[in-house]
Structure formats: structure tokens, C-alpha cells
Amino acid sequence: MAAFTAHTSAATSLYSPAGTAILLRSRSRAYPTTTTIRVSCSKTVVIGVAADSGCGKSTFMRRLTSVLGGGAEPPRGGNPNSNTLVSDTATVICLDDYHSLDRAGRKAKGVTALDPRAHDFDLMYEQVRAIKEGRAVEKPVYNHVTGRLDPPELITPPEILVIKGLHSMYDERVRDLLDLSIYLDISNEVKFAWKVQRDMAERGHSLESIRASIEARKPDFDAYIEPQKQYADAVIEVLPTQLIPGPGDDEGKVLRVKLIMKEGVEHFAPVYLFDEGSTVNWIPCGRKLSCSYPGIRFAYGFGAYFGHEVSVVEMDGQFDKLDELIYVETHLSNLSTKFYGEVAQQMLKHADFPGSNNGTGLFQTIVGLKIRDLYEQIVARR
């Protein structure tokens, strides 16, 4: 009877808890021969997020890791400037780590970080594929403080891998590895308002410098980053509000947020309002619900987005009471929640995060729930 034992093969792969390698010992020879067959019992689910907020705990990542169950922290004992976040179920890696040119190199060549020439897509593809197949990798680390590449860190395959950066969907091979892809599309006015809020307290920055910075990056952004929108399964588009007439709200506080979801994506059922496949315009404020200015307006519809069929849910305005949030949640369908009120609970849990009272928080939370649902469906299938 042949003996089978689980064995870690040191040569080609590093031991990962998620996968196992089986060693076959053949009895027909005089000496033991070993043949290693790698069997992945669980392949990692890979999610791609394209966003321009740099590497670090962005609000979207915090909400996502919260939905997936657990705080995400940089790997313990590693580089303190690591861009990676690890939680119980998910690991978030920042694609800036795959820079082929460091800050000095980019300056010498006159290349922005948005330019694909500054990235090593081959290595990105190799490593994401390796993690997806259950092998641990030594991923380079890009130190944002010094602007140089630090020694690599070990990444063991998690249950869910999130790759976050500007070029998550740029390379075709990496795109094929993604189980779900999300693009955060911030319109220019909102981007300016947010960057002003972020940078104005900094010594050295002024409105002009912030504006100049956005404008200087715009050509590369439009050329390399924007086109990724067409490949995304879900796009969260943030626009200025339409509820305040005239010059409106130029501080970017009231936002109109659209969640554009591609139809026909495996394990991903688009959210809808009332009646799937119809067009709905809904103002929940009225007799049953009282809202303060400027109120809330929802829209749901379908259409085409870069040639794909999509469903679009849109929210304009702000929540200012818990009631409004629950009321809205009651009327949305296909949210992939596990219990009634889960969206509201998640939003309240992080009421101090930016966007907790408008569509950005709502749709980020919903996308997080969709990702959890996708992961559970994939796992159930195995």
C-alpha cells in the first residue's frame, strides 16, 4: 500500500497553509523516489481595485476589510513602511510595490508614476498568479517615504487577495486573473475638493500648487488610467451634486454617486431598486420620511457603458439620520446582506469615516458585501 504524506517542497514553492503538496512514495523502487504534486485545495480569490488614493488605509479598503471581517494591519515585524495590509481573511497589496523605477529613476527619465513604463507588469503578473495558485511570494516593497525600493517581504496566499493601485486592470494578463474588478472614478471637481481638504493644512501647499499638481498629472491619467474603466465589473463614479442649484456646493460636501455594475459577471448580481430592469427615479423624503436639506434622490436604470450592458444605481444627497439609511436599505434589492440592516450597521460602525453619510460610503459598503458574496459563492463551488 503506497504511503501518502503531506510534505512541503522547499525547492520551488514555499509552504502555504491554503495549499498542500502531496508527496508520493513509490514502493516499487529500491530507494524512495519523491514526486511532488501540488494540489491547491483552495485557490485565492483575487479582487482588483483601481483608485488614485495612494497606498495606505484608504476608506474603501477599511470598509472592505471590515465587511470581510477583521482589522487590516501592516504585516507584523516587517518593514514599517510596508504598503501591505493583512487581516484574517484578506490581504491588500499595493501595486506601487511593482514600480520598476524609483523616485529618482522617474525623475531622471521624466516619467510619472502613472506611466506604465514605471511599472514591472511581468513581475506583477507572475506574483499575482503565484499567489492565486497558492504559492507564497517575495514581493518587493516600495517605500513612499524614501522613494526607493526596499528589500522584499513575504506574502503568503490569503483567502482573498485585493490588489490596489492605479494599474490594477492595465495589464491584460493580470485582468484575466481577477475575479472581480472595481474602478473608483472621481470627477475632476470632486477630486480637487478632496485634495484641497487633504493638503491645505500642509506647509508649502497652496490652492495653486494643488491645482497645478492635478493638472500636470491629468494627461498621463487620461491616457493610461481612465481607459481601465471599460474593463471594470463595477465602477463607483463620484460627481458633484445636482440637488443644489446654481454655483452649488463647491466644497464637494454633497455628492452624487453612481454605482455602475456590469451585467453578466459571474457570481456578481447587480443591485437594483424595486423592479429589476426598469428605470426608477425615487425621492424617499416625503410623508413617511423627513429629510433635511438638500435631501436624497435615488435613480436606477440600465444602459450601455463602453459597449457593455450595465445597471446603474445612483444616489444624490446625504443621509443625516439612521432612519433614512434603514429606509433606503429596505428598498434596495440584491444587496447580498446576511441580515436585515447589515448595510446600515456597517455604515454606522464606521460613522467617522469620510463619506459615511452619502453615496460613497453606501456604495463602497455594498461593493464590500458583493465581494464577500462572490468569495462565498466561489468557495461553495469548490
Place this chain on the structure above:
Amino acid sequence: MASTVASLSIPATTFAAADVLPRRKAASRVWFPVARRGGFSVRSTGPATPPDISDKLSESIKEAEATCADEKGTAECAAAWDNVEEISAAASHARDNLKENSDPLEKYCKDNPETDECRIYDN
């Protein structure tokens, strides 16, 4: 203790106010209004930004302004401003990290909002 009480009351009001910047409500921050134009730099340092990043940021801004003064719209100009953006993002993340780790109660409550010390009452 006072800061604990303040932080317990903040979430209730955050939800009510049309506020995209709840973090800036902390009483210890001095918030200068944004309405300055004409090449003025706001003089307050982001109080929590580590000084080395803050210095790097100011330097990179000066450098970018210098590079773009000569030749606007070139690749070098774009690269210089992109550099500024990268350092600004790093500064913002450093501030967030410092803020997160500054108050042990806040840190604990973030992970355990249901415990008695961290409960938030809405009335």
C-alpha cells in the same frame, strides 16, 4: 477623560452634520479657512505630519514650481508634480497613522465597538 467624552459624542453629531471631514473636528486641531488666494501658503503645519515628510513635501513643491516655471507642459514638469502628489499622499497616510495610534481608547474601540467603554448613545 474629557477627550473620551468628546469622542463619544462626536459620532452622534457626525452623522447629523453635512460633514465630509469628521476627523478635523477634534478640538486640538486649529483649522485655518481655505479661502486664501494669490499664491499664499497656509501657514499652519498639518499638526500631525511627521516633520521629515513635511520637509520633503515643501522641498518637492518648490522644486516642482521651479521646474515648471522654465518649461511648462513637459514631461519633467509632470514628473515633478507627480512627485509632489506622491509625497502628499504619503504625508496624509502618515497623519492618519499617527492619529490612529495616538489615542489608545480610540484604537481599542475601533476594533471592539460593542464593549461597554465604546458604546455610543444616540440621545
